[in-house]
Amino acid sequence: MATLEDLGVSAAINILSAFAFLLAFALLRIQPINDRVYFPKWYISGGRSNPRSSGNFVGKFVNLNFKTYLTFLNWMPQALRMSETEIINHAGLDSAVFLRIYTLGLKMFIPMSIVALLILIPVNVSSGTLFFLRKELVVSDIDKLSISNVPPKSLRFFFHIGLEYMFTIWICFLLYKEYDNIALMRLHFLASQRRRVEQFTVVVRNVPHISGHSVSDSVDGFFQTNHPDHYIGHQAVYNANRFAKFVRKRDRFQNWLDYYRLKFQRNPDTRPTMKMVLERQKIIKDPKSILPVAFLSFNSRWGASVCAQTQQSKNPTLWLTDWAPEPRDIYWRNLAIPFVSLTIRKLIITLSVFALVFFYMIPIAFVQSLANLDGLERVAPFLRPVIELKFIKSFLQGFLPGLALKIFLYILPTVLMIMSKIEGYIALSTLERKTSAKYYYFMLVNVFLGSIITGTAFEQLHAFLHQSPTQIPRTIGVSIPMKATFFMTYIMVDGWAGIAGEILRLKPLVIYHLKNVFIVKTERDRGKAMDPGSVDYPETLPSLQLYFLLGIVYAVVTPILLPFILVFFAFAYLVYRHQIINVYNQQYESAAAFWPQVHSRIIASLIISQLLLLGLLSTKKAARSTPLLVLLPILTFAFHKYCKNRFEPAFRKYPVEEAMSKDILEKTTEPDLNIKAYLADSYLHPILRSFEVEEEELVELETVEVRVDKLQTHQVASQTRSESSSPSPPHDVHHHQPSPPHHHVHQHQPSPPHYNDYPLPPEYYYHHTSPPHYNYQYQDQP
């Protein structure tokens, strides 16, 4: 077992590395050359186009203003300056609510720490029983501060039970307030949004094949019949797999762009772009490449809301309607999965996640066993001389287990994301939420339970095998407080040093400078080399939830763990606030759709803590006090049910009242609005669209180059333009009446150049309250 000394060494290492990261960050961030690494958000939102520099040539790369070096920690107050409303406008509601989780943690654990430390530490320390325990169970100093130190049958357990009740009430109170608040924020955010395409769009899956009718015909027929007053048309979804082959080819050519750019000018017919144009047209014209999925357009939010929420067909596996995710949130590959396949996929993935969660345990158990060096020495005596070195011993015991676990968990989110994709969800936000849920189960079983049970299993395997099985719950109960030191180390490695590493952004820094040296030619390239990243929900939410779990479980058992968690929450709050303001650029906006999950997990943590305390106390023979605890999980669960009924529909549905009031408002303010034109092409597959944009971009690049070369600019430009406009934009919106031509405006205006990772019609951005994130409109500076 780790001693207090080991813990001290670990704390020192982690605090030092955290400080080293912070120092490095503080120095690197004020260098103009790194400006795009540490402030990309401002470039994207249009708040900055050039690094602030001190004028001369060297000053463009290195910060020469030495005064700024003295105030190198001033990012912290800066990060706190922005108000929540400003953050919502700047980075969206998701980010603002994500930060609220940290403040919730602080609000929850600050009073809990004070109460628990003031009351329980004296109660526990003055009890002093651990000296009487069997010698095989090695006891650390931390344990003397914990509930383990209270003798069996003691009346002092009433303190612990009373506090568990108090804490439960306090946490439920905070959770209720928070849920209420966030639900209101969400509704307010949705209500204050300007017109958005997804408000008028419903996705329909499993369109049945009716012989003699194309998919488009049957979709139109069905919805014209059943939603006659509101349905105005639909956008087909194309199977772009064949086309994707060409796109992959194009991507391979991306780095050779310069070379091809020259070559094309000489020999324009061999451009892969031409082939792609043909292929693209083939896809759009071939009725077989239309998938049995469509995005339905409605003339009012009310009509869309009604269609999304009702069951359409007698056969509940056909004509499945649901809200369309916003266009940049769609995961296109999954749109075409048929219904039967979904059930099978879900089964397979559930089994796989189960296997992953439970059999991943074996290697972790091995890593955990290293935590007990005495055990290791016994297994491998030849290592003794190395291990016995004082420093190495402390290092291994304090640092290794947490770090090894962290590395171990590194590839996991990717695997889980692939699993979620196989399950068939059609929105990126849903995929991230589902991945996060899987990751949480993994952490719960392997990090939390695995560390408690397997860790002790290695230590006490002998004892286990020779005890009668009724002894097992007792041993587990005893080992919960014993694992406090392991979790403290874990919090320091994962929480403290990990968060400091997050702010340093070492990987994006290196990649940006590499790209800057080898690839970047224009300012636009520099913009592309920038990797703002985003809050990584699949990973951060489960770890956050794990910290809540640890805090809640140990609050009563080993309260000395709480300050570690407090430091984590405070520090991570600062760091993420800074990152959200200056760095991250969210890929989608789900309007805090993840909150119900966070809420449920904290409730689950509460129930786990209550059950574990129940198990622990039953080993302490506290027969008088223990029955008092039985009611608590039931009440907590009832509270959860109530919150779920009360608030969750606000996160899952779009009320008719809301839709109607916005429709009425719009009708009075913009009576002449042409919804059909507004929705046109908003849900075109990005491969088909990005090609459109790409094509223009080529035109644009050529124009730029040509201009630089001082050749007959206008002639070439107009020539290439006439080529690129020859593949006429697809009329994929099948309207009842011949619709007015809905070509994008920018297709006919070669400047300004328009780079777009998540291509959307300009109207989409236009009516967006938050700044147009993905609309990197850099001014070219030739």
Next chain:
Amino acid sequence: MATLEDLGVSAAINILSAFAFLLAFALLRIQPINDRVYFPKWYISGGRSNPRSSGNFVGKFVNLNFKTYLTFLNWMPQALRMSETEIINHAGLDSAVFLRIYTLGLKMFIPMSIVALLILIPVNVSSGTLFFLRKELVVSDIDKLSISNVPPKSLRFFFHIGLEYMFTIWICFLLYKEYDNIALMRLHFLASQRRRVEQFTVVVRNVPHISGHSVSDSVDGFFQTNHPDHYIGHQAVYNANRFAKFVRKRDRFQNWLDYYRLKFQRNPDTRPTMKMVLERQKIIKDPKSILPVAFLSFNSRWGASVCAQTQQSKNPTLWLTDWAPEPRDIYWRNLAIPFVSLTIRKLIITLSVFALVFFYMIPIAFVQSLANLDGLERVAPFLRPVIELKFIKSFLQGFLPGLALKIFLYILPTVLMIMSKIEGYIALSTLERKTSAKYYYFMLVNVFLGSIITGTAFEQLHAFLHQSPTQIPRTIGVSIPMKATFFMTYIMVDGWAGIAGEILRLKPLVIYHLKNVFIVKTERDRGKAMDPGSVDYPETLPSLQLYFLLGIVYAVVTPILLPFILVFFAFAYLVYRHQIINVYNQQYESAAAFWPQVHSRIIASLIISQLLLLGLLSTKKAARSTPLLVLLPILTFAFHKYCKNRFEPAFRKYPVEEAMSKDILEKTTEPDLNIKAYLADSYLHPILRSFEVEEEELVELETVEVRVDKLQTHQVASQTRSESSSPSPPHDVHHHQPSPPHHHVHQHQPSPPHYNDYPLPPEYYYHHTSPPHYNYQYQDQP
């Protein structure tokens, strides 16, 4: 343990009593005097108004046609003669689907019995190991036919596992076909129904209180705004508690009707009816007696379907809309329960059901322990001389345990129904389904698991306490086949004799004749004295599900139990078919809404049987074969999920396509239909309405009497009529435009007399495909 001989005695007793019941039934049913007890359905449906009698005076009471006595079992072929379609028309879809459960049982168990008996009995018998078992476990002859007889590690277990796979596939196949069939039947049934008020009506609960507005105003305001094209008005719900006091008073007077009838004529002002009229008017006029609940009327099925399926308000606890149940299906008391209260009620009831299910076990365990007379003798040696009498011993062992259990369960459904009512469901059909679910849990834990575990716990308590705990699952595994005899007895008592008792209808018979002697004055009274009853779903569905469970669990373990179940299914099918055709009169029509529950329970039985077999084989050290079974529960569960997704929405939702197609059809066939008038007053509280009817009835009775007395008939009749019409019918439908007066037609036409237990507007019956069940229109025969 019961021996084969005990079982024989029990079988003899039960078969004899079943035959006695059948014989009594056969004799009683052909007596004209009992005609209304055994054929009430025909009186209600209008197919019969007088008993078929042989003419003379005695023949009116006793059947003198001796030929009919010879064919006293001819009800059986008669019961089979009606086709399923005819049954649907005659008794509704619920009854038809209820019968299909029995045929499903037959289809399932006939091939299973044949296969299991042919394969497993030889396999088991030829193994012969039970002689080597420890002597403490007393072994019966039945066990030699069961899996207990196969020695550990035997390769013969592959037969059992193979059969379990075969049976699972067979059952899943049948279930899939049946679900598909019933879903189609339901859709066809709903589609073929003529216009019904509930198709146009949505119930809204938790209408928020807006100060300065009455409930009616806010309902109109909200739905006129949010469903402008389809909402046409609503019907308020009145708090009739104060009124109910008067109604109770009236009910007390009911038996003194004759007395009052004379008194009223002399002194009409003291009639309680007059007070009631005033009180009724007070309720309807007082805005405070309007509850925050309303029945919304829509001008199309589409509009109602949309409103029922969507979320209305930003606050998901307000404006809760759902399909209105049909008027006769509404449980009025629960309409006013507010949202917060519902969560608490649910919690309390869940805990109570849990307590009931698990602590009811203690008395049952005591009853069960009687099954082992050897144990009883050891506990109470003074009883030995009595018990040792051969016949008493067999009787006690064979008959008592099942019977005691049955009596024990007698009051339970009432308690569970009260619990469901407290939970707050607003439809009788839902209440019955929820009660049936609670009852099933009770039966599963107490009858099934309780008999297996507690029964053996009493026998093997000593062994348990002195064994290491790993021995427990083994002992349970062994005891499953040992309990086969108990369940055979149970099936005979509950299934065979119980069903024969059902057809005899002893209680309604006695009550009818008592009423006939003491109360009945007119033919109408005779109609009221008739108690047709209905299929008692809360009790019959769980027992049916228990039989499925027993059959599926024992199919592989002790196949000799299957013929007992087969006899039950066949016999019960005949009896219920007869009862549904001739006796029962369903209170509501839910269009087979209970089927998904039945399906789930059979699936659950499958999974239980697989897990139990797994446990049983693990005690047999069949290490090679057991792992083969692990996959089966997972696959079964996946099948269940698939069926749920595929079929269940057909039972829970009303697709937009369906609504629209019926709307269109109606618009073309009946373009002038006045929906508003059609819906008027359809959802008036039955207490308020039944009074209206009652009042008329009084008028009617007086008219009849007066006519008999040859007094100035017309004068009195018109006088009382003018009184009764003074409380003008309530205008509870708050329409936007002044609506045309929608008084019931029959209110202004004193004849024909109209008695109505479930009062509905005449239109309701008019457009009902099945005969108007509750419209007892008897011709008065003065």
